[in-house]
Amino acid sequence: MILIFLAFNVMAGFSQTDPSDKIIYDVVFRENLAGTYEKRQISENNFEYYYTYTDRGRGPKYTEIISLNNQNFIKDQTIKGVNYLNVAIDERFSSKENTGTSQNLMGISEGDFYGDKLYFRYDGSPAVYEVLAQLLLKSETGKVDLYPQGNAELTKNIPFRLSDGTSVNFLAIKGLELDPTYIWMKGDQMVCKISGNLHIVRQDLIGMRSEMKTLQDDIEDKSLLEVAKTLTHKMDKAIIQNVNVFTVEGKLLLNQDVYVDAKKIKAIRSTGEVISDKEATLIDGTGKTLMPGMFDMHTHNDKFRGLLYLAGGVTSVRDLANNKQLKSLAAQFESNEIIGPNIVIYSGIIDGPGPFANQRNVIENLEDGLAEIQDYKDLGYQQIKLYSSIKPEWVLPLTNKAHELGMRVSGHIPAYMTASQAINQGYNEIQHINMLFLNFLSDTIDTRTPLRFTMPAQYGADLDLNSQEYLDFVKLLKSNNILVDPTVAIFENMFVSQSGELSPTYQAIASRFPIIEQRSFYTGGIPKEGAQVTRYKESFDKMLAVVADLFQKGVAIVPGTDGLPGFLYHRELELYVQAGIPAVEVLKMATIKSAEITGVSDVVGSIEVGKNADLILIDGNPLTDISAIRKVEWTMKSGNLFYSKELYNSLGVKHFK
Numbered sequence: 079m080i081l082i083f084l085a086f087n088v089m090a091g092f093s094q095t096d097p098s099d100k101i102i103y104d105v106v107f108r109e110n111l112a113g114t115y116e117k118r119q120i121s122e123n124n125f126e127y128y129y130t131y132t133d134r135g136r137g138p139k140y141t142e143i144i145s146l147n148n149q150n151f152i153k154d155q156t157i158k159g160v161n162y163l164n165v166a167i168d169e170r171f172s173s174k175e176n177t178g179t180s181q182n183l184m185g186i187s188e189g190d191f192y193g194d195k196l197y198f199r200y201d202g203s204p205a206v207y208e209v210l211a212q213l214l215l216k217s218e219t220g221k222v223d224l225y226p227q228g229n230a231e232l233t234k235n236i237p238f239r240l241s242d243g244t245s246v247n248f249l250a251i252k253g254l255e256l257d258p259t260y261i262w263m264k265g266d267q268m269v270c271k272i273s274g275n276l277h278i279v280r281q282d283l284i285g286m287r288s289e290m291k292t293l294q295d296d297i298e299d300k301s302l303l304e305v306a307k308t309l310t311h312k313m314d315k316a317i318i319q320n321v322n323v324f325t326v327e328g329k330l331l332l333n334q335d336v337y338v339d340a341k342k343i344k345a346i347r348s349t350g351e352v353i354s355d356k357e358a359t360l361i362d363g364t365g366k367t368l369m370p371g372m373f374d375m376h377t378h379n380d381k382f383r384g385l386l387y388l389a390g391g392v393t394s395v396r397d398l399a400n401n402k403q404l405k406s407l408a409a410q411f412e413s414n415e416i417i418g419p420n421i422v423i424y425s426g427i428i429d430g431p432g433p434f435a436n437q438r439n440v441i442e443n444l445e446d447g448l449a450e451i452q453d454y455k456d457l458g459y460q461q462i463k464l465y466s467s468i469k470p471e472w473v474l475p476l477t478n479k480a481h482e483l484g485m486r487v488s489g490h491i492p493a494y495m496t497a498s499q500a501i502n503q504g505y506n507e508i509q510h511i512n513m514l515f516l517n518f519l520s521d522t523i524d525t526r527t528p529l530r531f532t533m534p535a536q537y538g539a540d541l542d543l544n545s546q547e548y549l550d551f552v553k554l555l556k557s558n559n560i561l562v563d564p565t566v567a568i569f570e571n572m573f574v575s576q577s578g579e580l581s582p583t584y585q586a587i588a589s590r591f592p593i594i595e596q597r598s599f600y601t602g603g604i605p606k607e608g609a610q611v612t613r614y615k616e617s618f619d620k621m622l623a624v625v626a627d628l629f630q631k632g633v634a635i636v637p638g639t640d641g642l643p644g645f646l647y648h649r650e651l652e653l654y655v656q657a658g659i660p661a662v663e664v665l666k667m668a669t670i671k672s673a674e675i676t677g678v679s680d681v682v683g684s685i686e687v688g689k690n691a692d693l694i695l696i697d698g699n700p701l702t703d704i705s706a707i708r709k710v711e712w713t714m715k716s717g718n719l720f721y722s723k724e725l726y727n728s729l730g731v732k733h734f735k
C-alpha cells in the first residue's frame with residue numbers, strides 16, 4: 079500500500095475547550111438517526127464518554143472513562159453497559175509500576191506495560207479510535223503498538239476541504255481488522271467515523287456526512303486499484319526451475335523445469351534438459367512443490383477479499399450467492415483491475431419470505447421464483463441455490479424450471495423438508511454437511527432457525543453409519559449423482575470451539591491476524607455447556623466420519639469454505655485428511671476434480687502442457703503433510719505473479735515465514 083504522509087496542522091489541544099462542554103455526535107445506522115455519542119473532559123487527561131444506538135431492538139449502551147498518560151496512551155479505562163447483543167459489559171484496564179491489568183471477555187490478565195502501548199478494548203465507545211488517531215498523527219514511524227499485542231499503522235492521511243469550508247483529514251489505518259479503519263479528524267479531534275452502515279458524525283458536521291461517505295468510498299475503490307497495480311508482478315515468460323511437480327495423476331514428479339509463456343504452460347522437462355528463453359524470468363523452486371491453483375467451491379465474493387484467495391493458493395472459485403452485479407466484479411478480477419480469483423460458476427440465490435429470509439433475494443410466491451430463475455439464466459448464471467425459507471411445495475416447480483434452462487440446483491434443504499425429499503424433487507447438490515444430518519432427525523424442524531445447527535450438534539453423534547436408513551440415503555445420493563459441499567471447517571468452529579478459547583479451526587493462523595480478527599477466533603461457536611461440550615465434539619467427529627464414508631462410497635465431495643478465504647480452505651483440506659481421506663485424493667479434489675465438476679478442466683486444474691499457467695508454489699510437500707498447503711509462497715494467475723507475503727501484508731496479516 080502506498081503511504082501518503084502530508085503535513086499536519088498543529089494540534090488544537092484540549093486546554094482550549096471548556097471542561098464543561100460536551101461534544102456530541104449523531105450515530106446514524108442504516109441511514110437512520112439511531113443514537114448518540116458524547117464526550118466530556120472531566121479534568122486534564124481524563125474523559126468521560128457515553129455511547130448508544132439501537133438497531134431493531136439490539137444495540138450497545140456504554141459509559142466509559144479514560145485517563146491518558148503524558149504520552150497520550152490510555153493509562154486507565156473503565157467501560158460499563160451492554161454490548162450490541164445486550165450482554166452486560168464490565169471491562170477495565172489499569173496500569174501501574176510497569177504492569178497492565180485488564181479485565182475483559184478473556185478474563186483478568188496482567189502483562190508488562192510501560193505506558194507506550196495502546197490498550198485496545200473489546201467492547202466500548204469509539205473513544206479508542208480517536209486516541210489511536212491522535213497517537214498515529216504524532217508518531218514518527220506512523221505506527222503505534224497495541225496492548226497486549228499487534229500494532230496499528232497509518233497508511234493514508236489526506237487533507238480535504240469539505241464543501242462547507244471545514245478542513246478535515248482522512249486517515250486510513252491498518253492492523254486492527256482486515257478492512258482498513260477510516261477516521262476523519264479535524265485537528266486532533268475525531269469528527270466522523272464511517273464503517274459500513276454505522277456512521278458516527280460530530281453534530282455540527284452531520285450535513286457533511288454523505289460527502290465524507292462518498293469521498294471515503296472513492297478512496298477505498300482507488301486503493302483497491304492501487305493495490306492491484308503495486309502487488310501484481312507481470313510474468314509473460316517464466317521458467318520455474320528444479321521444482322517438484324504435482325501431476326494430474328496425483329504423483330510428485332521431482333526436479334522439473336516448468337516453462338510458462340503467454341499465460342500457458344509451454345513445457346515441462348527434467349531439470350538439466352535445456353529450455354532456453356533469455357527473456358524468461360527464472361524462478362527457483364528447489365525443494366518446493368508446484369501445484370495447480372486450487373478451487374474453492376463455496377464462496378461469496380466481494381472486491382475486498384479477492385486477494386486473500388490468491389494469497390492462499392486459490393485461483394478459481396464458485397460463487398454460491400451474491401448480488402446480480404457479480405459478473406462485473408468477475409470481469410474486474412479477470413482483467414486484474416482488482417486482485418481476485420477466476421469465478422467459474424455463478425449461482426443465483428432465491429429464498430422465500432419470512433423473518434429468517436436470506437436478504438440477498440427474497441421471493442413472495444412461486445411465480446416470482448420462476449421469473450428469478452429465468453433472470454439468472456439471462457444473466458449467464460449456471461446454477462440456482464435455494465435457501466431455508468423456500469416453501470417445500472415450490473421446490474419441484476423451481477427445480478423443473480432450472481433444469482429446463484440447463485441449470486443445476488443446489489442449496490440448503492428448505493425448512494420442513496428432508497434432504498431425501500429435496501433430492502427426489504430435483505436437487506443436484508447439497509450445501510453444508512448439517513443438512514445431511516438433518517435428514518435423519520425430522521422434517522418437522524424449523525431449520526430456518528439456529529435449530530439447523532443445534533439439532534445436528536446434539537443428535538449427530540447418534541447417526542449409525544451401518545443403519546439401513548443411512549445406507550439407503552447414501553444410495554440415493556449416488557444414484558442421483560448428488561454433489562456434497564460439506565464446509566466442515568465451519569462446523570468444527572461451531573461445534574468444537576469454546577468461548578474464551580482459541581478455536582482449533584483458526585489455531586494455526588490466529589497470531590498472524592490483526593487484533594480484532596484474532597479476537598473473533600475466541601468466540602466459541604454455538605453456545606455449549608456441561609455435557610454438550612463432549613456431545614457436540616462427538617457430533618463433529620461423526621460429520622468427518624460421514625465425509626470419509628461418502629468419499630469411499632464414491633459420492634463427490636467438493637471443498638468449499640463459505641468463510642475466511644484461503645485460511646479456512648486450508649483447514650477444510652486438513653479436516654478431510656483428518657477424516658481419513660488420503661492427502662493425494664484431497665489435493666485432487668482441490669484441483670483436477672473440482673475443475674472437472676465445474677467444466678473447466680480443459681484449461682485449468684492440472685499442470686500439463688497447453689493448460690493455463692494457474693500455479694502455486696508450496697514451501698513443502700502437501701502429499702506427505704497436508705498442512706504444507708498453508709505455505710503458499712506465490713500464486714500465478716493469468717500471466718501475473720502474486721507473492722502471498724505481499725498480499726497478506728497489504729491487509730495487515732503476517733505471512734507464514
Ligand SMILES: [Zn+2]
Pocket residue numbers: 376377378398399640
Ligand atoms: Zn454460503
